Amino acid sequence: MKYSLLGLIKGAGNHHKDWPAAWRQPEPKPAYDVVIIGGGGHGLATAYFLAKEHGVTNVAVVEKGWIGGGNTGRNTTIVRSNYLWDESAHLYEKSLKLWEGLSQELNFNTMFSQRGVMNLAHNLHDLRELNRRVSAIRLNGIDSEFLTTEQVKAFCPIINTAPTIRYPVLGASLQRRGGTARHDAVAWGFARAADRLGVDILQNCEVTGIRREGIRVTGVETTRGFIGARKIGSVAAGHSSVIAAMAGLRLPIESHPLQALVSEPVKPVLDTVVMSGAVHVYVSQSDKGELVIGAGIDAYNSYAQRGTLQVIEEQMAALIELFPMFSRMRLMRQWAGIVDVCPDASPIMARTPVEGFYINCGWGTGGFKATPGSGWVFAHTIAQDRPHELNAAFTLERFSSGALIDEHGAAAVAH
């Protein structure tokens, strides 16, 4: 049933009794053409684009818990494409373009709100880097502009731009087309749309092994039995190393907790996304009114989805430095996701030495924004058994050849 205002009006008449399940809860088939491991945004998007763009509809997404329960539901929902290197810029821009029509594409309001993403510069080095980025981004045909301190203040009046603070704001870059989206809705929207194209979404179905014949995969062992597959795509951020190990692979990945938090909801006070690398802040305000704040990454390897209080304390100090008026706001909820950290802070979306086994991982702190783009190119990679030109550089081999795509400067958090 199509989602629309009319539908809601009709529903109001009968207590909304007619809305069907957003996706089926099927039993696993014995085998599929493609099994996607991981029912997060990237996995569901991959399945959707496999079906829609490549006609591969005999697809299952296997999820060990509930869809969207990993990093898709734990991030700070920022979407942008202001990356330095061409490879990244083109990939994230493809993703941003998909975001711009995603609600309509999926008939599910993902609440993509282009409220702008502002990256602050606090010292001369930051300014140089910012000019470099903005210049490169613009030449890549992506919107980005430079703001002076006064323009920063005008665009976001509540930032403390006093020259006397520890790290004064010397300028900023602004991507107006960037913004935020409703993270859960992205998973649900892709799930519903993929389901309609015939994709089976199998929740509470944990992969426990990958079966191979020679160097070719034949299927996955799961807590719901063996499921045959000609091709397997691993899109299990946080657990990529665990899945890869089942296929006999080692990855250049470490899993770390990345913490985030929200304040209590207040009336609108912050109408853009503010990021600062030097002061370690990224903050926006959700449509519900909460300040959504990303904290730093915990240094140690972990799969525990829990972090250290000190990281939060440091985060608060940084936030108050830039927004002194937030001091009396209150922390309502803190949590952690488990992120795959790659040595060059860029993802891997590629074939592997195991035939029929494809891997999509290493998004670090920045995977959410890439959700539709990642799914789009990964679907291509799986369907065609070769990368799309947009992800051709994001291989495993780059770690041997040295052709890394070093995006450490792109994240607001230090890796």
Place this chain on the structure above:
Amino acid sequence: MTAQSHRNPTGGRIDRARTLGFTFNGRYYEGHPGDTLASALLANGVHLVGRSFKYHRPRGIVGSGAEEPNALVQLGQGALTEPNVRATQAELHDGLAAASVNCWPGVRWDIGAINGLLGGLFPAGFYYKTFMWPARAWRAYEWFIRRAAGLGLAPREPDPERYDGTHAHCDVLVAGGGPAGLAAALAAGRAGGRVILADEQAEIGGSLLAGGGTIDGRPARAWLDDATAELAGMAEVRVLPRATVFGYYDHNYLGIAERLADHLPPAERAGRARQRVWKVRAGRVVLATGAIERPLVFDGNDRPGVMLATAAQAYANRWAVRVGDRAVVVTNNDSAYQTALDLSESGVAVALLADLRAEVPAALAQRLSRAGIEVAAGSAVVDAAGGTRVTSAEIRRLGADGTTLEGPARHVPCDVIAVSGGWSPAVHLFSQSGGRLRWDEAIAGFVPDISRQAEVSVGAARGTFDLAAALAEGARAGAAAAHAAGFGDGTATAPAANAREVIAPRPVWRVPSAGRGKAFVDIQNDVTAADIALAAREGYSAVEHLKRYTTTGMGTDQGKTSNVNALAILAHATGTAIPAVGTTTFRPPYTPVTFGALAGRTVGPLFDPARLTAMHPWHVQAGTRFEDVGQWKRPWYYPRGSETLHQAVARECRAVRTSLGIMDASTLGKIDIQGPDAAKLLDLVYTNAWGGLEVGRCRYGLMLKEDGMVFDDGVTARLGPQHFHMTTTTGGAARVMAWLEEWLQTERPHWRVYLTSVTTQWAVAAIAGPNARRLMAELCPNIALDAIDFPFMAWRDGTVAGIAARVFRVSFSGESAFEINVPSSQGMALWQALMTAGAKYDITPYGTEAMHVLRAEKGFVIVGQETDGTVTPGDLGMDWIVGKKKPDFVGRRGLARADCKRPDRKQLVGLLPQDPKEVLVEGAQIMADAAAPPPVPMEGHVTSSYWSATLSRSFALALLKGGRARHGQTVPVHAYGKTSWAQVTEPIFYDKEGEKLRG
């Protein structure tokens, strides 16, 4: 309305001798010390305190403490304002000013209430189904949604108050000062353990503050007084009231938010920290956090006047407040019978107690009937009528399975409905600690099951609701925890209390609807039972999906009263057992914690304190503009009069090139390296060879990461056969120190090398320019200064201006230069002596900007400016420094990888703009084709770009694809819509032969 119309003349734990005046929504009221804002409002007959999040329905006070979902107020004004404060937790003080949130123009008439009329259009998740057309319009829809959402107002001014943070260690941390927690603290304290007892309320006592009962044969309140007095007398016991244990982290590390001054009028807060966050490492933790009463889910259950039974009881007993004139009590368990009696005793007419159970507790029922209160067995309130206050309750008999209604409706007029839907143990901290929960059918709630950390739950927090049993559990746990830390024998005597027989509650998660109103589950976020059924129907049947789709449990109360009801209704809707549905994860904090308190003292000047050199006061006095480099404040330039940056830098550069400049170089990292294997370490971490360096000489070195990328650079001097002095970049000092230690300890542990960071031991003044040697000659009698005795890249010990100094003949400016190192304590004296003696040469202080220009003219790179972690020595044209004959050094193998050997790598070049007056933008991109449409292929970028006073023209350094083979070409350089042309050159512009710096 008369003053405190609903306050009884006697009873309660309030101080009637003092009257406190306060305002709510602009209206003046009075209360007493001991009141919360909520109790004082109720004493004045005020129930209506706010409007709900989505439908803007009128809402009243529901609870009496942390569980409160509704009574959120904007507290205080101006810079001291605070949004979303629970009225039930705000202690009353004189002059307190509070206002309702989320309503306009007022709480009685609220324009947003129109949402309630259109409620049918707004089921759970409605926004996912609409607002999609036209595609670009979401931002417009969103504008309205954002304004409708949110609760209170963020402050608009900086916070004038300060906060504190502290660390503590203890043997036993007891969270919660109710009967079980007190028994635990007493037992542990008597055994001699170090104990911290923290309780969120202003008074210790928990449920004892509001209830009756006897302990050790005396009124419970008398026992409480003795217990707190005894704890206060124990030297090793610290009792923290107003202190919420908000987070339980790894390795028994817990956070406590203590409110130090919030209960005081603003005038009395001066000089005090407002709040303090304790970070406690506990040997053992006793969780005595009590239980939270659940509401019942029936139509109209959100009307002001519908409140938790315990809350109604607490207002009567603790605050001597009659919550209304005529009450109906509805319960599914025994506890509310006492509430009915207490209400009745406090002067509230109790019309009826409806018990969902067909079988009622006989003894209690008898006591009620003696008090003239009717008990309606097997009955429930199915609808609450009213607007801004409940006016009547509709009572019906429940069918046997709890899903149907029987018999006629009775409409009982009342202005209060006290509800008890059973109890949920407050397992939040237990769950945060990593513990696993178990569904307990007997109490219809989740209880702690398997612990992960060194803790134990006691009393109501583990489902033990009986007072005697809770006291016994607490005492046992306290004694055992102390024993585990080496105190006492692990036994304790528990105080005695009368045990009661308890009949199991009857869970009826959704009281059947009589067909009219909305039945709320999450009363703050306006989530109804129908919303949960809809979510289940649409497939959002995982608990987390339910939560996220309907927003139940996502409010400021984080679902304290609603989570279990929501879960149970979901289980019912999906035909699953509750334990199979599971529960959501409890995340810190238990109740919201002020950002400022978490930041503590690390704000303002203490937020990442700046590092300053010994000469910093001189620079400040000279009107210097500073640049942040790492944590250091470095002089950027020294403007004279109204000089601009450009003018000052040109002057400073000219001074260095023509006479004499002086720079504060103290911030460079310095590492003292000693030991027989010191040279081997340098050989490992630098690309060039160090064994042959003579004592008395220095050498420039480049450090790589294992991947071959440039990591740091600097000059290292050989002080003795086994002794080196290494310098690093300013920002890289700590990194390099850690790097060296890592290699030493983890890969070469058998080497004997000892590292000491001496960055701040030395102050360094660099003097540079044609007159540098002349000035040195005047001030430095004991070092031979001519170029043969003291050549470039050598160092000497001596005195400069009478100060013992180590002088290095190194140069980053390209001029003849001396870097004079003296003990930090002598830095200022040295600087002043140099300034005085140098006056005849017009000695000119120069900052980092001039330094950058001077070094760029010489083609010297700055790590972090010409490099970005992707640049090899070869890219910089520095193959000469990479030891070809060295069998190994860090980064050597990395350089041999295919990508590092590509001929078209980006390489360092010089650029001369076609327009010699144009200074290119640093960061500007070099285009492959100036005419190409986006995406334009890019070949590199400008890393450094300046006006050169020496060359009388602009110049730049850049990284350019295959750049070394492209000298002489003209390339398009682009930034911000402007394309400029520049000629590619060798990256050196001044004194190519290096005669000046050696001279």
Place this chain on the structure above:
Amino acid sequence: MHLIACPWCGPRDEAEFSYGGEAHILRPEQPDALDDAAFANYLFMRGNPKGVHAERWVHTVGCRRWFNALRSTVTHEITAIYPMGTPRPDRAP
């Protein structure tokens, strides 16, 4: 905030330490002898196990000494602290 028992200084808050990643990755004696893939394996590839992890820590603001630890990446429980250069205590040599 982990509580880490520095072998030299005793139990201290995690904030005093720096994390050094997976332990027992020995730098090859002759890096030149490795092909690109083997070198990448040394430099970048990690086990990243879910469970007990042998890892390195350094007491940065204390004694500055490196040591190894066995720590669960699921519960964060530290089960062993042992000197650099010695084998994992939970595996037979």
